[in-house]
Amino acid sequence: MRVPLSWLRSYAAVPETVTAQEISDALIRVGLEVETVDQTGADVTGPLVIGQVEEFQEEKHSNGKTVRWCRVDVGEHNAGGKPTDFSRPGRGIICGASNFAVGDLVVVALPGAVLPGGFEIASRKTYGHFSDGMICSARELGVGDDHAGIMVLTPDTQGPELVEGPGIIRHRPPAPLTVGADAAPAIYLRDDVLDIAVTPDRGYCWSVRGIAREAALALDVDFTDPVSKIPDLVEGSAVRSAGYPVTINSDGCSIFVALTITDLDPTAPSPRWMQRRLHQAGMRSISLAVDITNYVMLESGQPLHAYDAAKLSGPIVVRNAQPGEKLITLDDVTRDLDPADLLITDDRGPIGLAGVMGGADTEVDDRTDTVVIEAANFEAVGIARTSRRHKLISEASRRFERGADPAATYSAAHRAAQLLVALGHGRLSSEETVAGAVPAAPQVGIDDQLPARIMGAPIDHGTVVDHLQRVGVAVADDGERLTLTPPSWRPDLTDPYDFVEEVGRIYGYQRVEPVVPSPPPGRGLSRRQRLRRWIGSALADTGHVEVLTFPFMAPTVLDQLGVPTDDVRRRLLRLANPLSEEQAALRSTLLPELFAAVNRNTSRSIDDLALYEIGSVFLAPQGSGVAPRVGVEHRPTDDELAAMDAAIGDQPRMLGAVLTGHARPNGWTGRAEPVSWRHAVAVAEIAARAVGATIRIEQAEHAPWHPGRCAAVVVVGPDGTGTSIGYAGELHPTVIDDLRLPKNTVAVEVDLDALIAAAPEIGRVADISTHPVVKQDLALIVADSVPSAAVEQALRAGAGALLEEVRLFDIYTGDQLGDGRKSLAYALRFRAPDRTLTDAEVAEVRQAAVDAAAAATGAEQRVI
The missing domain is CATH 2.40.50.140 (Nucleic acid-binding proteins)
Known part of the structure; x- marks a missing residue:
């Protein structure tokens, strides 16, 4: 929102001695985000x-x-x-x-x-x-x-001071047009303009009225509200229907005001002061009627619309769209309407998308001499959804979706009529229409000591009442208990702590003494935090690069990855208000955004990549539980925390990595080595080794990996049982093509929480035996279909505790073995913690290992 200071000073009695920067600083103190202070006209110098x-x-x-x-x-x-x-x-x-x-x-x-x-x-x-x-x-x-x-x-016979309305504070007479005089005042060249980023909860600040109120509050000066209160428009009052007929057939519209202005001069131009203020606020001048509706919208925060009365056919009806209806909006786009869209219609059908944009059929033009002014209030959520559904963001929708002031409709409509009469030489019809009513504001009760407790500052009863009244809250004081009614322009004040925030920003957060909590002694990184850091350091030390991606994903990417419909990754948590419609869910896997990072790098000719990310994925809860809303005055109970966890769903922390190009480039030390499934498996092995966990690799099929080049990562517990925690290998060629990834891209994704849970306790060091180790090699012949990991598991189970290490060092296939058979050669290390092993003991343990492998996998011992 851009606000010229000359306009702001019309309603806030800010002395001329107060600079634009001082006003900006004051607004920042009360919570507004002033991005810049622009000096318009400063780039024009000389005569x-x-x-x-x-x-x-x-x-x-x-x-x-x-x-x-x-x-x-x-x-x-x-x-x-x-x-x-x-x-x-x-x-x-x-x-x-x-x-x-x-x-x-x-x-x-x-x-x-x-x-x-x-x-x-x-x-x-x-x-x-x-x-x-x-x-x-x-x-x-x-x-x-x-x-x-x-x-x-041309002379501005009507200056701002003649049409600003009652209670005007600053008068700026039209600059005289004298030949040879300085032209800057006559064209309103120079002014300071505040550029303010209005947060979603401050919808009332999308107006000069709102910003002027905040400036008066921050600088403790008088404020004159350009929007007068109309007491008989409160909920339950009788409607006025003598003007242009209006019917409301939807709950999405609470009040609709229609005024008729006749005998307008279609050729009357907008005065220079109005054109200049519109331009400074970021809008262009179009015609007098349109400029006036835009001007009043910027001034009051109430969007208006002007209809050419000659183009209307029958009464105006506010209703929802019917299936198959279409509307050509003012931007000349034909829009297919949704039944959830709120419309303004007449006997011919839709003439406007309520709260968003008017229709082209009833647009005012250079022949319009009679207009009907619309000032209505529409439900915020419905307008926001319609605006996004049609990808149509307008100045009106910005204000309605943040909550426009329903009490401003009548006054804003008459303000626009006043300007049309004064500047367009029109005549306001005495007959007017007011359909609906201003909804009653909800009441909230709070303890008068709540602001002091929450802020930790000495804020007494009187200060609380004074600060709330200064922001427009009606306070019913019952001693220690306050009953609060927020003003009509503050629909965001619904919770006791919203009012605490209002007291705090007026009191001044800079006055609250900071208290640094004393940390309990002996606390540092938790076990999980420390092990995660070890894993990250180990991967970085081996040449992998960590990336941080957004935790969002497009639901359609799961189809590209070939994820089955019953896969747990299909349990998506949809976002109610996504930053992008293309990424409308929280991620259930790390891989899609890692693939996007690969695309960004390869598009810049960086082809040899080893990227990894450690982060949470988010799975929708199995049930339909709703998280309880707990207060901030005490710690949630264990039951409340459990209910919140159940409503949130699982959020496992995962390790994902993607590798492309070459693991080792061409050089004098050897030829280039392309990445393969082994390098993806190595990522899991590096992570397991960093925390002391034991894993084994088993053949598997799992999307999005190539069925013949996919391995399951299995973490082995102390009892030798295994649990699958993820997958690694080469991606499926179809996935590579659909996502435009480099050929033979490999990836790994494992459950980091499960890996860390299987790691030994930190600080536990294995016993060091002083007795000698016995080394023996063993070759076993098995069928090609038997995984080496299954053979290794059987050897460990058969040998028992005396087997310290088993390592596969050779795989052989050939005519000597016959078709469908392979030889696996293992290096075995035996050691006892309390004695030197005898040859007989080693032979017995070795044979037990061979027997176990034979029983489990059908292995035959081969003489080396």
Whole structure:
């Protein structure tokens, strides 16, 4: 929201001695985000004066362009000008525009002036004459967007002070138009403009009214509300229906005001002060009727719409859309309407998308002499959904979806009518329509000591009452208990702690003494935190690069990954208000965003990648539990925490990694080594080794990995049983093609929480035996279909505690073994903690291992 200070001072009695920066600092103290303070017009320097065109000659040149050689009277600035062919005094200026006549007042930039963009004005010879200055357009001066012709000045007979309404604080009379005078005041060139980022809970600050109220509050000065209260419009009052007929057939509209203005002058222009304020606020001038509705919307925060009365057919009806209906909006787009869309209709059908944009059929134009002004209040959530459904964000929808003030409708409609009568020479019909009513505000009761307890500051009863009343809250004081009724423009005040926040920001957070809590002794990183850091350090030490991605994903990516419908990763948590409709769910796997990171890097010619991420995934709860809403005055109970956990769903912390290109580049030490499924498995092994956990690798099939090149990562417990915690391997070729990943991309994703849970306790060191180790090699022949991990597991189970280590060091296939058979060679290490093993003991344990492998996998011992 951009707010010119001259406009703000109309309602907040801020002394002229208070600078724009001081106002900005005060607004920041009460919680607004002032991004910049812009000095509009500061980029125009040098002599800029009002001139009068005395005569001109039209000349057509050889290039086909017609220009005017003008004599412009600039008063006292005529002296010193370049000589001209004209017989009377004045500046000779070449102008390519043709929208002016003799006697018109124009803005002249004399030699030495500098216009926006660093454009310096100097006397120069062009088209056979000396042009001794420049007649300027609105765009060249930075006061508007019009560049079709030069800016012709007419007296502003109606200045802001004549139409601001009762209780005006600052009067700014129209600047006189005197030939030779400084043109800056006449075109309202210079002003300070606050650019404020309005947060969603401060919808009332999408208006000059709201910002002026906050400025008056922050600087402790008087505030005059441009929106007067209408007591008989409260809920339950009788409607007025003498004006244009209106019917409300939806709960999405609480009140609708319709006023009729006749005998308008369609050619009446918008005054310069209005055009300038609109431009400073970031809007362009269109026509008088449209400019007035935009001006009042910026002023009051109440969006308005003007209908050409001649184009309306029958009564206005507010209702929801019917299946198959369409509407051509003001941006000339035909929109298919949804039954959830709220519409403004007449006998022909839809004429406006309520709260978002009007229809083209009833648009005012340069022949409109009778308009119907609409000022209504629509339900915020419905407008927000309609706006997003149609991808149509308008100035009106911005305000309605944040909660517009329903009590402002009547006053805003009459404000617009007042301006149309004053500036468009129209006549306001005495018959008006008010359908619906202003909803009653909810009441909230709080303890008068709640702000002091929550903020930890000495805020007494009187201070609480005073600060709440200053923000517009009606306070019923019953001693220690306060009954609060928020003002109509503050729909965000619904909870006791909302009112605590209001007291706090007026009291001043800078006055609250900070108290640093004393940490309990002996606390540091938890076991899980420490082990996660060990894993991250181990991966970084081995050349992997950690990335942090957004925790969102597109639900459709699970189809691209080939995830089955019954897979746990299909338990998506949908976002109620996603940042992007393409990523409308919390991630249930780390891989999609890692793949996106690969795409971003490969698009910049970075092909050899080893990226990993440690982060949570989010799975929807199995049931339909709702999290309890607990207070902030005490710690939640164990039952409340359990209920919240059940409603949230599982959030396991995962380790994901993606590798592409080469694990080792070409060099003098050897040839390049492309990444393969082994490198994905190595990531899991590095993580397990970092925390001392034992894992084994088993063949598996799991999307999105290649069925023949996918391994299950199994964590082995102390009793030798295994639990699958993830998968690693080469991605399926279809997945690689659909996601535009490099050929042979490999990935791994494992449950880090499960891996850490299987790790030994930190600080526990295995016993070191002083007795010698016995090394033996063993070769077993098994079928090709038997995994080496199954053989290894059987060897460990058969040998028992005396087997210290088993390692596969060779796999052989050949004619000597026959088809469908392979030889697995293992290196075995035996050791006892309390004695030296005898040959007989080793032979017995070795044979027990072979027997167990034979029983479990059908292995046959091979003589090496």
